[in-house]
Amino acid sequence: MPPPLGWRMFARLLLLSALCVCDDAFGWGAQGHQMIGAIADELLLPNASERVHALLRMPLRVASAWADCVTDVEHIDGEGFVYKPDLRFYAACAEFDTPEDITRMEDYVARNWDTCLPKPGQDPCHKQYHYTDVAIQHNEYELGFAGTSDHDIVAAINAAIAVLQGQPAPAPFSIKDEQEALLMLAHLVGDLHQPLHVGAIYIDGHNKPTNPEATGILDPKTETRRGNSIKDGSTNLHAEWDEVVSSLDPADITIKMMDEARAIQTTPGDMTTWPQIWASDTVVVAHTAFKGITYTHISKPKPHWAARFTNRNGYLATKRKVQAAQLTKAGAHLAQLLNAIWP
Secondary structure, three states, X not given: OOOOOHHHHHHHHHHHHHHOOOOOOOHHHOHHHHHHHHHHHHHOOHHHHHXXXXXXXXXXHHHOOHHHHHHHEEEEOOOEEEEOOOHHHHHHHHHHOOHHHHHHHHHHHHHOOXXXXXXXXXXXXXXXXXXXXXXXXXXXXOEOEOOOOOOOHHHHHHHHHHHHOOOOOOOOOOXXXXXXXXXXXXXXXXXXXXHXXXXXXXXXXXOOEEOHHHHOOOOHHHEOOOOOOEEEOOEEHHHHHHOOOOOXXXXXXXXXXXXHHHOOOOOOOOHHHHHHHHHHHHHHHHHHHOOOEEEEEEOOOOOEEEEEEOOHHHHHHHHHHHHHHHHHHHHHHHHHHHHHHOO
């Protein structure tokens, strides 16, 4: 039970104390997604802007957090699906802490928990909607590659597009209405541009990158879980790519960044092909995320790989440049997609 002052005030107090010891508590999950939403808010055409406001009653900057807040819904024996907010990241989710929104989040997870028939050890389906795992030996995304599926991030975005066009969501997705579809898009388009949500490195028993397509076998022991199993000291590679520098402020997008977003050309072809095209672009960008690193397998206490950088400072500088470019691109693409749906 939360204390009498309620979840919101209690969480904010706890969050303030947590931020004293953890400057990057939110990472891409809040700051980065809000950057993307804020850029898209500025690029929406009048009709698209009107439809977004009617469906969400909030800007994309705020709505962009919803799909991550949903991951705080837990399945508890005897209780069903229950929203238990992670107080470290609560600030971005506070907007959705109402009885109506909590019911929606719990219902969404219940409907999308196991419809994809996850294998033992795999994430529940609604979490698998956030990523795909294309080996970095490739230069494109193609359904059928190891790590792709009919319920990965590319498929999830297309399912949301279908609902916003008045069509039913294809299996295994369960999308209740247009509002839910838009909440998904506001977040997943951002995830599609995070290099470690799309490009993956598989490491063999000799600590060398391996391509599952070349061997015809996807050995689970080679899976690095989008960099979560690659450690850099006390953190991991995925967390480092989630961490966005404080100078990138969603409440104060620079003129330069907006000019760069406006300069990004609309993707050609039918909008249902855009997620695959964008995923292919991110696969190529992901090559940079694994460049200049060697790996050593550590078996205890929990199996993982330790990363060693040829030039760590140079790597981090490159990472920051790539992040800014990807955030800008994601904001432009989100707006382009919504403008195409509601011209």
